[in-house]
Amino acid sequence: NLPCxxxxxxxxxxxxxYDFEQHRLCVVEYKTYxxxxxxxxxxxxxxxxxxxxxxxxxxxxxxxxxxLPDLRELxxxxxxxxNTVHQMIPHKLLQxxxxxxxxxxxxxxxxxxxxxYLCEICPQQTKCQTFFSSADDQADSPEPESTSTDSVSLPxxxxxxxAESGVGTRVxxxxxxxxxxxxxxxxxxxxxxxxxxxLVQTLExxxxxxxxxxxxxxxxxxxxxxxxxxxxxxxSILKLSDDxxxxxxxxxxxxxxxxxxxxxxxxxxxxxxxxxxDRYIQPEDxxxxxxxxxxxxxxxxxxxxxxxxxxxxxxHFLVGGTTGSGKSEFLRSLLLSLLTRYxxxxxxVALVDPKRVTFPEFETIPWLYTPVAKESDRAIELxxxxxxxxxxxxQKFETNKCNDLKSYNQKNxxxxxxxxxxxxxxxxxxxxxxAEKETAQALELSIKRLGAMARAAGIHLIIATQRPEAxxxxxxxxxxxxxxxxxxxxxxxxxAIILGGKQSEAAYLLGKGDLLYQSGANLVRLQSLFAPTIxxxxxxx
Numbered sequence: 001n002l003p004c005x006x007x008x009x010x011x012x013x014x015x016x017x018y019d020f021e022q023h024r025l026c027v028v029e030y031k032t033y034x035x036x037x038x039x040x041x042x043x044x045x046x047x048x049x050x051x052x053x054x055x056x057x058x059x060x061x062x063x064x065x066x067x068l069p070d071l072r073e074l075x076x077x078x079x080x081x082x083n084t085v086h087q088m089i090p091h092k093l094l095q096x097x098x099x100x101x102x103x104x105x106x107x108x109x110x111x112x113x114x115x116x117y118l119c120e121i122c123p124q125q126t127k128c129q130t131f132f133s134s135a136d137d138q139a140d141s142p143e144p145e146s147t148s149t150d151s152v153s154l155p156x157x158x159x160x161x162x163a164e165s166g167v168g169t170r171v172x173x174x175x176x177x178x179x180x181x182x183x184x185x186x187x188x189x190x191x192x193x194x195x196x197x198x199l200v201q202t203l204e205x206x207x208x209x210x211x212x213x214x215x216x217x218x219x220x221x222x223x224x225x226x227x228x229x230x231x232x233x234x235x236s237i238l239k240l241s242d243d244x245x246x247x248x249x250x251x252x253x254x255x256x257x258x259x260x261x262x263x264x265x266x267x268x269x270x271x272x273x274x275x276x277x278d279r280y281i282q283p284e285d286x287x288x289x290x291x292x293x294x295x296x297x298x299x300x301x302x303x304x305x306x307x308x309x310x311x312x313x314x315x316h317f318l319v320g321g322t323t324g325s326g327k328s329e330f331l332r333s334l335l336l337s338l339l340t341r342y343x344x345x346x347x348x349v350a351l352v353d354p355k356r357v358t359f360p361e362f363e364t365i366p367w368l369y370t371p372v373a374k375e376s377d378r379a380i381e382l383x384x385x386x387x388x389x390x391x392x393x394x395q396k397f398e399t400n401k402c403n404d405l406k407s408y409n410q411k412n413x414x415x416x417x418x419x420x421x422x423x424x425x426x427x428x429x430x431x432x433x434x435a436e437k438e439t440a441q442a443l444e445l446s447i448k449r450l451g452a453m454a455r456a457a458g459i460h461l462i463i464a465t466q467r468p469e470a471x472x473x474x475x476x477x478x479x480x481x482x483x484x485x486x487x488x489x490x491x492x493x494x495x496a497i498i499l500g501g502k503q504s505e506a507a508y509l510l511g512k513g514d515l516l517y518q519s520g521a522n523l524v525r526l527q528s529l530f531a532p533t534i535x536x537x538x539x540x541x
Contacts (some may be wrong), residue, residue, distance in 0.1 A: 024078070026061035027052065032068055046081050050089050053078070074475055080448075098403065191270075192217055196224045199265060202247050208236050213262050216300040219273040219527040220514045223300055225262040234258045237265075252508040255525070266525065268510055275513075277333055277531035280304040284341040288409045292347070292422050292460075295337035296485065296517050297330075297526025305517065305526055306337070307483060309424070310406065313519050314483040315455035318473065319464035320498040320506075321487025326513035326528055328358045330487060331426055331464055333529035335359070338424060339367055339536055350386065350425040352379050354432040365536065369423055376439045379427070383446035386425060386459055390450060393420060393457040405458030422458040425450075431467040444477060451480025466490075468497040484518035487511070487528075499523065 027048040049060035059078035066072045099110040192215040200212050209229035216223040228234060241253035248254070248267065255266040275298040293306040307314035321327035338347055348369040353359045356374055363372050373379045393405070402408040405420060412418040434440045450461055463481060465473065468489070478500070488511045489495045492504035499506060499518055506516055513528035 024059060024061055025052070026063055026075075028063045028065060031064065031066040046076070047089060049078065049081065076476065080476060094403075192222055195222060195267060196226075199224050199244075199248075199267070200226065202244065203237065203240070205247075206240060206243065208232055208240065210237070210263070217269070218300040218525075219269075219275045219298060220510050220512075221266045221268050221525075224265045224267060225259075226265065227262045234263055237263050252510070255505055255508060272510075272512075274530045275527050277336060277529045280529060281337055281340055285343050286341050286346070288346045288419050288421075289406055289413070290342075291406075292338070292342065292424070294334050294424075294462075295529055296334075297513070297515055297528045299524065299526055304529075305524070307517075307519065309422070309460045310404075310455070312455065312482065316451050316461040316481045317463065317483040317485060318468070318478060318481040318498060319462060319485045319487075320466070320468040320489060320494060321464075321515075322466055322490040322494070324511045325487035325489070325509070326511060326515075327464060327466070327487050328428070329513060329530060330485065330515065330528040331358055331428060331462070333531050334462070335362065335426060336531050336536075337529070339365065342422070344421075345419070346421050348421045348423045350382055350423060352382065352425070352427040352429075354379075354429050358428045359426075369425075376433045376436065379433055380439065380442045380446075382425070383443060383450070386423065386454070387446050387449050389423065390454045390457045390459050393459075394453075396420070397457075404456035420458060422460070424460045424462065426462045426464070428464045429466065430463050431465040431469070431472045434472045444474065447477055448480060451477070468494050470497060473497055484516075486516045486518075488514065 027045055029045045029048070045062040045064055049062045052060045059082075061075065061077050062081060063073065063075040065074075102110055193212075196212045196215050200210055203210050203226070209232050210226040211229065213225040213227050215225060226237070228237065238256050238258075241256055244250075244265070245253045250268055255264075257264050277295075280298065281295060281304070292309045294309060296305045296307055299305055307317075309315055319327065319330065321330070335349065335351075338349065344366040347367060349362075349365075349367050350369040350373075351359045351362060352373045354374060354376075359372055362368070370382055370385065371378075373382045393408075397403065397408055400408055400411055402411060405422060409419050430443075433443055447461065447463065450459060454460065461481065463473075463477075478497075484498055484500070486495055486498040486503075486506035486509075488509040489498065489506045492507045495504045495506035496502055499516065503516075503523070509515065513530065515526055515528055517524050517526050
């Protein structure tokens with residue numbers, strides 16, 4: 001065995017055993033719990049194999065083993081990683097070196113961590129809070145501050161008992177979304193308290209005593225807050241979902257989750273409302289250095305939740321949802337949230353629509369990077385072109401001594417001919433192209449490379465499918481698509497493929513835009529926007 005590459009910790013260390021099947025060394029990292037961010041875990045173990053390859057000159061495979069909540073193995077050959085993750089390592093190391101040398105007054109400060117609970121034990125905590133305290137003030141285009149809300153995150157089954165759940169007053173981390181307070185309108189049913197009290201009585205009939213703590217009302221569902229009486233275990237409420245489904249006469253079992261100080265039970269609204277696009281997003285013409293945000297959905301507080309594509313946790317997305325889930329309308333509203341705020345000179349969109357029904361009204365817009373791809377050969381050509389574009393941009397960044405698209409455009413603001421637009425590729429019905437082996441291999445190779453490397457180049461993938469099967473959305477594809485949106489799925493297994501771990505909740509969503517949004521360790525329930533008719537300003541360019 002070669003020496004460990006990381007400092008030994010209880011059930012968390014890397015070793016280098018021998019892969020007898022391939023006659024090759026293999027770096028293995030052992031973890032107690034399955035990682036929340038698969039892509040970060042892949043990058044970490046890939047760094048180990050990269051360092052060993054540089055040191056001893058032979059290819060090294062990579063593997064991650066976790067034992068809770070069940071034994072799981074992720075393996076990656078050197079050949080799978082050399083054209084994806086490994087190509088980004090020199091760039092990442094350079095980026096980290098520049099962060100270490102960053103001084104106040106300079107642009108592009110180090111980004112905040114997406115796992116803020118680690119700050120409490122970080123040895124650099126004091127330095128970070130003082131040295132970087134005004135980092136946001138130094139940025140050329142500071143992000144709006146996020147608002148605190150009473151919305152809560154659904155618990156993750158892969159989180160250890162007793163660990164911080166991240167449930168609190170913030171919907172998601174400030175660096176990965178922007179929250180805009182928008183009036184909800186006259187859509188609050190007057191009988192929310194009546195529904196809550198009825199639920200209390202139903203639980204009492206099962207011998208479970210609770211007190212009603214109020215309700216939060218969203219467009220599609222009501223979240224009833226109940227506090228168990230002394231001596232009543234939370235698990236006694238969790239296991240009653242099927243019984244409540246029968247007693248309350250609802251189509252799907254209600255989502256029940258422990259929260260800070262209460263248990264939440266989500267029930268469908270009897271007078272379900274739509275979240276109309278034009279009430280939440282107004283036309284803008286944002287500059288080329290502005291962050292690129294996509295609309296995800298509306299939370300229980302009537303706030304629009306958006307994802308920042310420049311953030312590592314939300315740079316690429318996997319979207320899944322069965323027939324009737326609202327997937328096509330979600331993709332359409334997401335696309336419109338880009339087109340209404342970014343001009344064709346600052347944004348290009350690449351669309352893949354094999355069923356020819358998701359993007360018909362967008363086929364002549366000036367934002368198109370290429371004509372809408374509808375056949376497999378056109379989809380392959382598009383993805384190959386995006387890979388070539390990514391490589392060309394990195395060459396430009398190197399020449400201009402820039403890290404990413406934002407710093408490159410910032411440097412060339414006075415020379416508009418050199419500005420580069422951000423490119424967002426929305427690939428609907430990805431599974432439709434996976435039947436033919438050659439097509440599947442070609443697309444998967446391009447998606448691997450783009451998923452691992454394209455964020456800093458300003459190229460982003462949104463891969464959507466009705467059938468998120470394991471053989472189609474492979475682990476290495478999933479690891480490179482950190483952002484997840486699950487609309488209603490056909491099965492619990494499909495839900496788990498999209499959200500990871502054993503997250504089966506998406507199988508019990510209400511459909512028509514009811515969704516679960518995962519950003520890093522946060523999982524929140526939202527309602528997607530609905531855009532029946534939107535006029536685009538095609539004269540922005």
